[in-house]
Structure formats: structure tokens, C-alpha cells
Amino acid sequence: MPMDANEPTLFELDHGGEGRDWLPRSGGEEKAIDDLLPGESLRREPLNVPIVSEPEVVRHFTRLSRRNFCIDSGFYPLGSCTMKYNPKINDALAALPGFSQLHPEAGMEASQGTLRILYEMQTYLAALTGLSGAALNPCAGAHGELCGMMMIRAYHQDQGDKRTTVLVPDSAHGTNPASAAMAGFKIAELKSGPDGCVDIEELKRYLNEETAALMLTNPNTLGLFEKNILEIEKLVHDAGALLYYDGANLNAISGVARPGDMGFNVVHINLHKTFSTPHGGGGPGSGPVAVCEKLKPYLPVPLIEKENGQYIIVRDSEKSIGQLSTFFGNVGVILRAYVYMRMLGLEGIRKNSVTAVLNARYLQSRLKDLIPSEHDGDCMHEFVLTLKDHDRFGDLNVMAMAKNLIDRGFHAPTVYFPLIVKEALMIEPTETESKRTLDAFAEAVASIFEEYQTDPERVLHAPHETPVRKLDEVKAARQPDLAYQE
Amino acid sequence: MDFIPHTPDEFQSMLAALNLNDEKELFRTIPSNLHDPDISFPSPLSEMEITESMQTAAGENRGSKLISFLGGGAYNHFSPQAVAALISRSEFATAYTPYQPEVSQGTLQSIYEFQTLMCRLTGMDVANASMYDAASALAESALMACRITRKEKIVVSAGVNPHYRRVLKTYLDPQGIEWIEAPIRDGATDLDALKTGAVETIVDDRCAAFFVQNPNYYGVLEPVDQFRGVLDPKTLLGTVVNPHSLGILKAPGEWGADIVTGDLQPLGMPLQFGGPYAGFIACRQKHVRQLPGRLAGRTTDADGKIGYVLTLQTREQHIRRAKATSNICTNQALCALAAAIYMFLMGPKGLRQAAEASVRNAHILQERLCSLKGVEAVFPKPFFHEFLLHLPMPLNSFISAARDMGVLPGIPIAPAGGLEREALLVCATEKTRKQDIDFYVEMMSRILE
Numbered sequence: 040m041p042m043d044a045n046e047p048t049l050f051e052l053d054h055g056g057e058g059r060d061w062l063p064r065s066g067g068e069e070k071a072i073d074d075l076l077p078g079e080s081l082r083r084e085p086l087n088v089p090i091v092s093e094p095e096v097v098r099h100f101t102r103l104s105r106r107n108f109c110i111d112s113g114f115y116p117l118g119s120c121t122m123k124y125n126p127k128i129n130d131a132l133a134a135l136p137g138f139s140q141l142h143p144e145a146g147m148e149a150s151q152g153t154l155r156i157l158y159e160m161q162t163y164l165a166a167l168t169g170l171s172g173a174a175l176n177p178c179a180g181a182h183g184e185l186c187g188m189m190m191i192r193a194y195h196q197d198q199g200d201k202r203t204t205v206l207v208p209d210s211a212h213g214t215n216p217a218s219a220a221m222a223g224f225k226i227a228e229l230k231s232g233p234d235g236c237v238d239i240e241e242l243k244r245y246l247n248e249e250t251a252a253l254m255l256t257n258p259n260t261l262g263l264f265e266k267n268i269l270e271i272e273k274l275v276h277d278a279g280a281l282l283y284y285d286g287a288n289l290n291a292i293s294g295v296a297r298p299g300d301m302g303f304n305v306v307h308i309n310l311h312k313t314f315s316t317p318h319g320g321g322g323p324g325s326g327p328v329a330v331c332e333k334l335k336p337y338l339p340v341p342l343i344e345k346e347n348g349q350y351i352i353v354r355d356s357e358k359s360i361g362q363l364s365t366f367f368g369n370v371g372v373i374l375r376a377y378v379y380m381r382m383l384g385l386e387g388i389r390k391n392s393v394t395a396v397l398n399a400r401y402l403q404s405r406l407k408d409l410i411p412s413e414h415d416g417d418c419m420h421e422f423v424l425t426l427k428d429h430d431r432f433g434d435l436n437v438m439a440m441a442k443n444l445i446d447r448g449f450h451a452p453t454v455y456f457p458l459i460v461k462e463a464l465m466i467e468p469t470e471t472e473s474k475r476t477l478d479a480f481a482e483a484v485a486s487i488f489e490e491y492q493t494d495p496e497r498v499l500h501a502p503h504e505t506p507v508r509k510l511d512e513v514k515a516a517r518q519p520d521l522a523y524q525e
Numbered sequence: 526m527d528f529i530p531h532t533p534d535e536f537q538s539m540l541a542a543l544n545l546n547d548e549k550e551l552f553r554t555i556p557s558n559l560h561d562p563d564i565s566f567p568s569p570l571s572e573m574e575i576t577e578s579m580q581t582a583a584g585e586n587r588g589s590k591l592i593s594f595l596g597g598g599a600y601n602h603f604s605p606q607a608v609a610a611l612i613s614r615s616e617f618a619t620a621y622t623p624y625q626p627e628v629s630q631g632t633l634q635s636i637y638e639f640q641t642l643m644c645r646l647t648g649m650d651v652a653n654a655s656m657y658d659a660a661s662a663l664a665e666s667a668l669m670a671c672r673i674t675r676k677e678k679i680v681v682s683a684g685v686n687p688h689y690r691r692v693l694k695t696y697l698d699p700q701g702i703e704w705i706e707a708p709i710r711d712g713a714t715d716l717d718a719l720k721t722g723a724v725e726t727i728v729d730d731r732c733a734a735f736f737v738q739n740p741n742y743y744g745v746l747e748p749v750d751q752f753r754g755v756l757d758p759k760t761l762l763g764t765v766v767n768p769h770s771l772g773i774l775k776a777p778g779e780w781g782a783d784i785v786t787g788d789l790q791p792l793g794m795p796l797q798f799g800g801p802y803a804g805f806i807a808c809r810q811k812h813v814r815q816l817p818g819r820l821a822g823r824t825t826d827a828d829g830k831i832g833y834v835l836t837l838q839t840r841e842q843h844i845r846r847a848k849a850t851s852n853i854c855t856n857q858a859l860c861a862l863a864a865a866i867y868m869f870l871m872g873p874k875g876l877r878q879a880a881e882a883s884v885r886n887a888h889i890l891q892e893r894l895c896s897l898k899g900v901e902a903v904f905p906k907p908f909f910h911e912f913l914l915h916l917p918m919p920l921n922s923f924i925s926a927a928r929d930m931g932v933l934p935g936i937p938i939a940p941a942g943g944l945e946r947e948a949l950l951v952c953a954t955e956k957t958r959k960q961d962i963d964f965y966v967e968m969m970s971r972i973l974e
Contacts, residue, residue: 060878178657322857361698404543
């Protein structure tokens with residue numbers, strides 16, 4: 040079967056019959072289920088799930104898997120997502136039965152191994168971010184943002200301060216305003232300056248006694264370090280507001296500089312990005328928070344603490360914002376990140392950031408004659424190019440560029456983001472890509488422009504080499520087909 | 526130890542290509558006083574060393590080796606080996622959110638098939654691509670109900686898992702949404718407290734939704750057929766369900782639920798000290814635009830071939846920012862994939878048999894434990910695979926003695942509304958063997974002596 044043929048859903052492969060017996064045969068007589076549970080609570084019809092054999096299921100999902108692009112198969116320069124190589128040892132060790140078979144209610148004495156690792160992880164994250172305490176409960180970056188915003192809200196309330204507004208730069212990830220809104224804040228959007236950074240005058244205009252916090256990504260989503268960070272910090276704190284650090288771009292500076300030293304009060308860290316856990320096709324991730332001393336009382340519970348040499352679970356804490364996830368967050372992800380951090384040590388973590396920035400700077404310079412950057416400054420671990428110059432690029436827009444890169448065996452960069460850059464291509468190579476790969480990517484971009492000269496139609500109608508071609512997203516939204524119907 | 530391919534020469538040549546002499550110049554936009562912080566951090570380890578170190582830590586988790594009768598939202602179920610094998614394929618594990626559909630058809634079609642399975646399991650029209658866990662899914666469901674009804678009050682049964690209720694509170698309080706707990710009587714939600722028109726009803730016309738868990742936290746089957754009838758027709762009926770139970774229990778869509786949520790962990794995911802699991806939300810078609818989280822939809826490509834995309838994205842944060850239905854971005858995609866593969870492998874028969882075996886084992890265990898002197902079932906109600914016991918001795922002493930004999934006998938539940946004194950929450954699944962039950966009974970009788 041050729042790769043590009045349709046793979047039917049497993050609902051279409053339902054062959055009926057009995058289906059497999061998965062459980063051991065019972066030795067004795069069994070009570071009928073109707074004798075144990077009231078008849079009206081039970082299903083009348085058998086569950087409508089297809090009957091397919093294990094070989095068919097395995098072949099189906101293996102075939103589907105081949106329709107995915109992944110880090111292990113190629114360069115994945117998806118800006119702001121830090122698609123670095125995920126070491127296999129992380130997965131293997133997180134899957135040790137001692138970890139994977141541990142029930143979250145097993146009790147403290149019976150869970151000392153995992154609790155120790157969680158405790159140490161909190162310590163490492165506090166050290167790396169330059170802050171005083173950390174909590175691992177949030178399950179993803181956006182969950183960490185929500186947690187951070189709730190802590191900021193609780194802190195101000197405790198101070199008797201009625202602060203209702205959170206400032207968010209117009210270059211921020213969409214999760215920032217969405218998280219602040221979920222924590223009950225109003226959002227004010229700060230227009231970025233012409234250099235792509237926070238405009239100090241604009242910031243001053245917005246800061247007042249109602250400002251609860253400024254949410255900042257640093258380096259920001261343009262890949263630029265906020266060079267005025269110390270002035271920003273002073274302005275924000277002088278206004279009585281707090282400073283929130285979106286750790287999406289921590290891979291640029293970890294081990295090199297610390298958000299805590301820049302004056303940030305709360306940080307969330309995307310373990311799946313900077314500390315290299317598999318992204319799983321969209322999760323699970325992990326988004327711990329680290330906080331300064333005065334915010335520690337507000338950390339979410341349960342907290343993991345150490346007392347007389349034992350690791351303990353603290354379920355309640357007077358000023359805590361409360362509980363954010365059912366148990367302790369995505370522990371399996373935290374274990375993977377822990378393995379990764381322990382293998383690297385501080386020197387390795389620092390070297391990651393140095394190399395991530397070197398790779399980005401190198402690739403940007405390789406591309407600079409082909410596609411201009413939106414802003415001049417030195418980029419950090421990622422950079423944003425723009426195809427907005429129609430006179431120069433004609434109809435070769437960002438979407439066409441993305442699809443042609445795909446045809447050439449690369450994943451596309453992040454497209455049309457940040458929103459403040461027209462026709463934006465956001466490229467984050469990460470440190471695990473070789474010079475050879477970066478050179479090949481630059482050559483692929485050049486070849487797209489060449490092909491556009493000779494065969495523009497082909498370029499504009501890409502992709503051609505993928506299992507499906509350009510998909511009708513308008514139809515998908517207008518006539519939503521969200522579940523298979525027989 | 527690192528994972529960087531550059532040779533030192535290459536590294537230098539790349540710096541030179543940028544006209545830089547030293548790697549420190551890469552960071553010249555960072556104020557100099559911020560450079561090179563003093564960080565205390567352990568020394569790097571080789572793969573051999575970290576393996577040994579993690580094996581030691583895993584060994585310190587004595588709880589993973591004991592015979593477990595723990596439930597309470599995390600369950601020890603059988604999962605076919607093919608589940609773990611398929612989800613560990615790099616193509617699924619090391620891809621990200623399917624932003625470029627042409628090279629993400631594997632993930633997208635899997636999500637579509639997952640959504641379909643969840644609709645069939647719950648009897649609903651639409652299911653999203655996953656949430657973080659049941660607790661956050663319940664909280665997001667409550668917010669969704671408030672948006673649908675434009676009301677700001679939620680009533681939640683005290684029979685809902687206390688962890689979920691605590692997370693619900695964390696989410697609702699900052700938004701100023703009122704929430705009230707509906708009391709439990711004899712182990713199930715007190716219907717009289719819900720009746721509209723009653724003098725002291727808590728479900729008044731300001732109420733967006735009422736949420737009930739079935740089977741509830743105490744394992745008891747709720748009178749699910751009666752909720753719709755006692756609620757105001759405009760109040761949404763929400764429910765938290767254990768998907769494992771739906772192998773035999775009536776689908777919530779059949780008893781009038783408008784929003785169905787829960788945790789996918791019982792469908793093939795390891796316990797892993799509480800995560801990663803995944804939450805889900807399923808709802809009626811008419812409410813899909815208020816549903817949070819990702820959705821995959823089926824469409825066609827430029828050649829008319831079937832393909833899949835993320836759709837109805839105007840609900841989401843990357844488009845609507847502060848006005849989105851939720852801030853969720855990364856969800857628990859790989860866990861949802863595991864659940865889908867699990868359901869396909871087990872099939873209707875396997876799902877039914879697993880649920881039936883859980884019920885049978887729990888009932889045998891309960892009956893035998895209750896035959897011991899002084900041990901009694903707290904609530905004489907139909908239950909699924911968990912039940913509460915009162916013991917004639919302090920719980921903590923019993924649990925600690927049981928642990929010394931190699932058993933995690935249950936979760937201690939403190940007295941709360943509807944539960945007058947402490948009780949032990951005991952769970953059995955299809956993995957509970959006859960000898961485990963025998964051992965538990967014998968052990969308990971010895972400890973009680």
C-alpha cells in the first residue's frame with residue numbers, strides 16, 4: 040500500500056464477531072452482573088466500539104504514525120516550541136516499575152523515592168531561575184501561567200490592594216492574556232516599540248495603581264532579549280505591580296542568566312521545552328512555577344517539603360491559592376526532565392543555551408540575504424523573519440514557504456506569529472541540530488526561491504510530497520465533522 | 526554529558542562566521558551584571574550513573590511493590606502491551622501540536638478516532654482532544670456551563686472526588702463564580718436538596734449547572750435517572766464519570782447529561798504517582814462553540830482526499846486571546862492516544878469484561894471483609910468497584926499494620942458531610958486476584974485480633 044493512500048478509520052474496519060478474551064478465565068461460578076448492580080444502571084445495548092484484532096490495531100496506528108513528522112525524523116524548527124532531541128534514557132527511567140506503578144495515594148512513607156525527586160526538582164528549578172521556591176503541580180505552560188496569575192492575585196488581595204489589570208505586550212503568546220483573564224484580571228495590551236521590545240514610554244502610560252502585573256517573555260517572542268529589563272523591573276515594582284516571566288523561551292538563557300536576578304517575581308518553566316521531554320503530539324507537558332520569597336505562601340498545594348530527613352506532602356497551607364491538579368501534576372514528565380537535568384549538570388544546561396543561541400544566530404545569518412528579519416538586534420535562541428515585502432516576494436507568502444519546506448523534508452517554522460509581524464516566520468533551531476542540518480535548511484529556502492522563479496504554480500500549490508495535500512480548513516469549520524458516523 | 530552534535534572546531538567556525546571571538550558575545554544584549562550567576566547544582570552524570578541513581582530512587586518507593594487496594598481517582602488496571610509500544614513510537618511521542626496538518630495526519634486522525642470513541646462511550650455528540658486531568662476538566666466544564674447559560678453559580682455534589690472539588694474552587698473563586706456543594710445522604714446525592722420549587726432548594730434559577738460524579742467518590746452508584754427530572758430545565762446537568770465503568774454502565778447521554786467529564790487514566794495509563802493522566806469533556810452538538818480545548822475535524826484536501834485538521838479554532842487562545850474559551854494550549858495528547866488504542870484493543874467485550882471483573886472482585890471483597898467482626902459497610906447502597914468501610918480500630922494503625930504486611934489496604938477518608946466518622950475507601954479491579962482477596966481478608970482478621 041503506498042504511503043499516500045487513505046488510511047481508513049478503525050470504525051470502518053470493524054469486522055464484528057466475538058472479540059478477544061483479555062482476562063484470565065474464571066475458575067469458579069460467577070455472579071451475574073445484574074445480581075450485583077441495579078438493572079436500570081446498566082447499558083441495554085452493547086457498547087458501540089468496533090471489534091478489531093490486535094494486529095489490525097497495531098498496523099493501523101503504525102501506519103498513522105508514518106503520517107507524522109517528528110523530531111526523531113527531521114529538523115523541527117517550530118519557533119517558541121523548543122523541539123530539541125528527547126533522550127531515550129529519560130523515557131526508560133521514568134517507566135521503571137518503581138515509578139510507574141506507584142499510586143498517588145500510597146502515602147508518604149511508601150513514596151519516598153518519587154517525593155525525593157520532586158523535592159530536588161523544586162530545588163533545582165528555584166536555583167536555575169534565581170528564585171526562592173517552586174511547585175510542580177501545573178500540567179503545562181498555560182497551566183503554570185494560570186497558577187502564577189492566581190498567586191499574584193492572592194498576593195495583592197492580601198496586601199489589601201485592589202489591582203485588576205495585567206499588562207501583556209502585543210507580541211505575547213495567546214496563552215498570556217487568556218491565563219490572566221481566567222484568573223479574573225482585565226488585560227491591557229502594550230504596543231511593542233519599533234525595536235520589537237517593550238516601549239518604556241508605553242509601559243509608563245499604562246502602569247498605575249490598578250496594575251497587578253506585567254507578563255513578559257524574555258527573550259521575547261521575536262527572539263530578542265529585553266535589554267531594558269532592569270529599567271522595566273524598576274518601573275513595574277515602583278508602581279506596586281509584580282513581574283511575571285513566561286518561561287517559554289528559557290532555553291535561550293538557562294545557566295547563563297536568571298529571571299530572579301532580573302527581578303521577576305514568578306516564573307513558569309516549560310519542562311517539555313527547555314528540559315527536553317517528548318511533546319507527545321501536543322502533550323503531556325509540565326509547567327512548574329518558581330517564585331520569590333514573598334510569593335511562597337501562595338504556592339499551590341500539595342507542597343513537597345523535607346522534614347527530619349523525610350519527604351512529606353503538605354496538603355493545606357493557609358494562604359495557598361489551592362489545588363490545581365488532581366494529584367501532583369505530570370509526575371512522569373517531571374521524572375524525565377529530572378533525568379535530563381542530572382545528566383547535563385549546570386555546565387551542560389549552560390552549554391545548551393549557548394549552542395541554541397549560536398545555532399539561531401548562525402541560521403539567521405545564513406538566511407539574511409534570502410529573507411529579512413523584522414528587527415535588527417541580536418537574536419537569542421530564535422528569530423523572526425518576514426515575507427511581507429510583496430514587491431520582493433510576490434505571492435510567495437509564509438504559508439507557501441511553510442508548505443515548500445515540508446516538501447523538502449523539514450518541519451515548517453511557526454507561522455503568522457508573533458501577531459505584530461506581518462507574514463512572520465518564527466524559527467527556533469535548538470542546540471541539538473548540527474551545522475550540516477542548518478546549512479541544508481538554508482539551502483532548501485534558497486531552492487524554494489529558485490523554484491518560484493521557474494515554476495511559481497508548483498510552489499504556490501505545495502505541498503506535493505505529503506500523504507495529503509492542502510486541506511480545506513474552511514469546510515472543516517463550516518461543516519464540522521468531529522466524530523465518525525456510520 | 527550533552528546531546529549537542531557540534532565538534533569544537535565546528536562551534537568555533539560558526540562563531541567566526543558571525544564575526545564573534547567568544548561565545549560570551551552571543552549574550553551581549555543581556556546586562557553584564559546578570560551574567561554568570563552563581564548556581565548551586567549537582568555534577569553531571571553519565572547515562573550509567575543516572576540509571577543507577579534512578580533505580581535506587583525507584584526502589585525507595587516501597588508502595589509500588591505492595592498489593593494495592595487503592596483507588597480514589599487513580600486505578601490499577603490491566604493495559605495491553607501494544608498500548609505502551611504504540612505510544613512510544615517516535616512519530617507520536619516526538620511530534621508536537623499538529624499545526625501543519627499535511628505532516629500531522631497521524632496525530633490528527635488519532636484524535637478524531639479518540640473523539641469518536643469518547644462520544645460513543647459517553648453517549649454524547651462531541652468530545653474534545655483532552656484536558657490536563659479530570660479535576661481541570663471538571664473546572665473547565667463548570668466555566669463552560671456558565672458561558673452557555675450566562676449564569677454564575679455552580680452546584681456540585683459532595684460525592685464528587687474531593688481533589689476535583691478543590692480544583693474547582695481554585696478555578697471558580699478568582700472569576701467570582703459562586704459554587705455550592707449539594708449534600709450527600711446515605712452515600713448518594715440528596716435529591717430533595719436539588720428539587721426546584723422546594724422551599725430551600727440550592728439549585729435556583731441562577732444556577733448554571735449541577736455536577737454529579739457517578740460512581741461517586743465513595744463508589745456508590747448515584748440515582749442518575751432522577752437528576753434531570755428534579756433540576757430546572759434550564760440548569761445543565763454535568764457529570765464526572767469513570768470511563769472504565771462505562772463498559773457496563775448506561776451512558777450519561779442516556780440519562781440526560783449535558784456535559785460529561787472525567788479522567789482517562791483507567792483506560793490504559795500507568796499510575797505514575799498521579800500523572801500524566803488526561804481529562805476529557807464531551808457535550809451536545811449545540812454547545813460545541815463553548816467547548817474548551819482542541820478539536821480535530823475531518824475534511825478533504827485539494828485532490829478531494831479525506832484528511833484531518835484542527836478546527837473551530839476561534840474558540841482558542843491563539844486566536845481569541847483574552848476572550849478564548851480557555852487558556853489551554855498543550856493538552857495531554859499522548860495520553861488520549863493511549864486511551865484510544867486501549868479502547869480499540871479491548872473492544873466492547875474486553876471493556877465489558879474488565880468492568881464486570883472489577884465489580885465482581887469488589888463485591889466479593891466487600892462481602893468477605895464485612896463478615897469480619899466489627900467491620901461494616903458504611904453505605905448500604907449499590908456500588909461499583911469501590912466501597913467504604915468502618916473498622917473497629919483507628920484507621921491509621923490499621924493502614925500502618927497492613928503496610929507492614931505488604932498491603933496498601935485503602936485510602937483513609939476523614940469525616941465530612943454525609944460521613945460521620947473516618948472510613949476506609951477500598952477498591953478492587955480486574956487485576957485483583959483471588960489470592961489478593963484471600964490475603965486481605967486473612968490479614969485484616971489478624972490485625973483486628
